Amino acid sequence: MQIKPSSLSDETYAPRTGGGTAEGAASASGTPEGTPQGPTPARTPGARPRRSFWSGRSELIMPVLVAGLATWLAYETATMTVLGTSVPGPQFFPTIVCVLLYAVAVVHAVQVLRTPRLPDPTDDAENADVSSDLLGDLAHASEKGRRRIAGQNPDAKLPKDWKTYTDWKTVGLVVGGIALFILVLPVLGWVFSAAGLFWIVCKALGSTRPGFDVVVSLVFAAVIQLAFNAGLGLNLPSGFLEGLL
């Protein structure tokens, strides 16, 4: 899965109606006059999505993170207060890991710079643990079978306004909900904090019955508290209800 379909923009996935690939392909190569040929695709040339240097290269954040981690590791290793005199000491293994991390960061960065990877609407990225090429060979898979193994769904019927980029708003809501939970847990206690977290995640993931969800959340959180305090003897904080429960 080195190079992704060029007909897909960063913003939306528009089903092609003819030779519209030229547009995406030309823009991927940076050709300025990448006007579509043949029947006009779902969008007009004027509305062609902006394609900057960063298109398909957002993955660069990974080598940057890895290099950052390696730098922190190197700094900490160099400034470590070493106890004991055994050779090799506690700095030996981290040094190996540090070199390894820098090496993969550089190679990965070069890879991303050379072949930007545009988002693929049919790729759900579930199976990076095992090489899909390897599995495809083992299964003597056909082309379609190989795509299926790679976590793609060749038969997927996609909506017209299909978006490929991550839904940051929903992710942000969930992360915010968790952060809020951690902050209020000591104050509100388990039942209300956990119920609030449950409710926020439900809402973020598209529940349409907020009123009903309040009941579900409270029951869920309360059952856990009861099971834990009574059954397993683990203490969950009861917050301002201390003494009442």
Add this chain to the structure above:
Amino acid sequence: MEQLSLLFEGFGAALTPMNLLWVFIGAILGTAVGVLPGLGSAMAVALLLPITFTLDPTAAFIMFAGVYFGGLFGDSTAGILLNTPGNSSAIASTFEGHRMAKDGRAAKALATAAVGAFIGGLIATTLVVFFAPTLVKMATAFGPAEYFALAVFAFLAISSVVSESVIKGVAALGIGLVLAMVGVDGPSGTVRYTLGLPQLFDGISIVVITVGLLALGEVLHIAGRIHRDPSATKIEPNGRARLDRRDFRRALPAWLRGTAFGVPFGIIPAGGSEVPTFLAYGTEKKLAKRRGDAEFGTVGSIKGVAAPEAAGNATAGTAMGALLALGLPTSATAAIMLAAFQQYGMQPGPLLFERSGDLVWTLLASLFIGLVVLVILNMQFAVLWAKMLYIPRHYLYAGITVLSMLGVYAISSATLDLWVVLAVGLLGFIMRRYQFPLAPVLIAVVLGPLAETELRRALTVSEGDPSILVSSPVTVILYSVLVLALAVSAMQHLRHRREKAAGVAGGDGSGPQGGEGIGPDAGPAGPSEGAVTEERESSRV
């Protein structure tokens, strides 16, 4: 046959009402996380781990083993009915299984999968009972160099040989090794990488890392996509899952062949059951072609479901053997179970059989009981399990989020752990976003400390001479096999890259990465498109 008498003693200890209850709970939980797409037994064991601290270890491990096997029983359900396998271990059985479901034979496919999982698990566990003492004897001869070689083998096999991308695999491995090094260094007592926080002196708990990567990471991944992706349509299974004698006779050879593929892969750290399930599927496909089996690939063949399912659970069976006898985790779930042993102050390997023999044999006996419970649960109630797929996804993931917080908080009632798990969850999310494998992180976190300690011990003994690392036949064999596997895998990667490059340059519209088949009206590519595609290719290389 000393093993048999020990096993009977184990059955005696396992057949108490309490222990049967734990087997049962484990089987139900395992099947549930197996059925639900995106959740796996590794995550389930990690979430259970802190909650089971108050149980006695035998009960906890009986439950974990039920979860491990249960996950492999349940994973094919969603694959067969929805064409979205619950775990990657079920992709291979989804091909033919979903075809059978579309053909109106969903119940039969579910039954074939359940019986296959039972047979694979049964044979593998029996082999473990008979060969575990041999493995233990082998392992007692292992020194620091051998253990280091085993760890390196596991690291590179999982991060490089089987993973999608070598670079991303090794990066994931490195991230895992860094996470594992946080805390006080055992041999010297040096404080490392704790950011000055005394709470991190004991290191980051494996529960925090696993729950963050597998549970929260998955929730965030779903959050990033739930308002984007179309949902799959489900096929209703009708009737009870059952097999008549004719089906049974047709599936039996495939079950046995699948088991034969699965058994050796439990001992090889190759990331679990994906490779053997696909090997089994590929073999059935070849055999079907030779026999002229018209069902295979069209309406769905029972053999194409039977073989991979048996292979999957056979792998889990021998993986338990490798874990108990060698202390070597060969899959992510086995890695978490190894961590669980360490939490209880036990180290799997030869010493475990010596010191906690009764636990080991009770656990092995309960594996058999668990398999029986699971095959009944999955045969009789297959349709009921399928109903779980109707749980609204927002309730499901909200529940997982809350349970993750609960599990992490239960470790030591520390707020810091909750912040760390959120950070690791974001790491898991971004790694999923850019298709980084997660298994290498888990293996590195579990085996990292072992690798470091044994490497330093070996080099201390040899006074810094690295040749000690390759001084015994065992190490030489391990490294040779590893180099061979790396070479084969490198050749394979290069071949596929060349094929893909050729497909693009040709601009024939059928290239593997072209995506031409996605659009509803993928027409043949015009000459201008071919030219532009070539230009794009040359601008990249």
